[in-house]
Amino acid sequence: MTQPHLTVIDHPLVQHKLSIMRKKDVSTAGFRRLLREISLLLAYEVTRELELTTTTIQTPIQEMQAPTLEGKKLALISLLRAGNGLLDGILEMIPSARVGFVGLYRDPQTLKPVEYYFKVPSLLDQRMTIVVDPMLATGNSAVAAVDMLKERGAKNMRFLCLLAAPEGVQRMKEAHPDVPIFTASLDERLDDHGYIVPGLGDAGDRMFGTK
Numbered sequence: 001m002t003q004p005h006l007t008v009i010d011h012p013l014v015q016h017k018l019s020i021m022r023k024k025d026v027s028t029a030g031f032r033r034l035l036r037e038i039s040l041l042l043a044y045e046v047t048r049e050l051e052l053t054t055t056t057i058q059t060p061i062q063e064m065q066a067p068t069l070e071g072k073k074l075a076l077i078s079l080l081r082a083g084n085g086l087l088d089g090i091l092e093m094i095p096s097a098r099v100g101f102v103g104l105y106r107d108p109q110t111l112k113p114v115e116y117y118f119k120v121p122s123l124l125d126q127r128m129t130i131v132v133d134p135m136l137a138t139g140n141s142a143v144a145a146v147d148m149l150k151e152r153g154a155k156n157m158r159f160l161c162l163l164a165a166p167e168g169v170q171r172m173k174e175a176h177p178d179v180p181i182f183t184a185s186l187d188e189r190l191d192d193h194g195y196i197v198p199g200l201g202d203a204g205d206r207m208f209g210t211k
């Protein structure tokens with residue numbers, strides 16, 4: 001089955017939890033807990049296309065051919081630092097996943113993303129690779145991270161976020177039409193400071209209690 005470029009995971013539990021997270025008076029602990037809970041549900045959807053094989057197992061009753069995941073363990077790539085909030089929940093669902101981190105900052109002169117950290121699992125060409133970042137805003141970091149991962153051989157990729165702005169989705173579609181995006185909501189737009197509207201504010205600040 002071919003994936004649509006954008007999938008909005010409109011499960012009622014996801015939507016309800018997201019509405020609570022958006023509220024400005026939710027505590028840091030509450031925000032983190034909800035993000036972890038939503039991550040489990042998002043992980044379920046983003047891995048729908050993982051391939052299965054069968055293995056012979058013995059139940060207490062008889063032998064059977066049981067479905068099991070095929071191939072190399074998948075790779076989760078967190079875009080620092082907010083990606084780590086999504087990563088934690090997904091790792092609970094997929095504890096054997098391999099994990100990588102990409103750190104980018106925005107050069108104040110050129111406004112382009114600059115790498116400050118890059119450490120990813122080996123054999124990305126043989127793994128489903130899921131890039132996680134709660135906010136797909138301008139799409140600049142997402143595009144740069146996917147560029148870097150493709151240079152390392154990643155082919156079968158997904159981008160998973162909590163909120164997406166149309167601008168970021170468009171930018172990803174132009175740069176990486178082969179990377180399907182999964183999100184809990186496609187919001188209205190970006191404001192002049194690059195925040196998603198209506199959004200939830202700065203995801204990193206809200207999950208780590210910084211300002």
Ligand code: URA
Nearest residue numbers: 135137195196202203
């Ligand atoms: N990053 C955030 O944390 N929030 C936004 O609204 C946009 C980018």
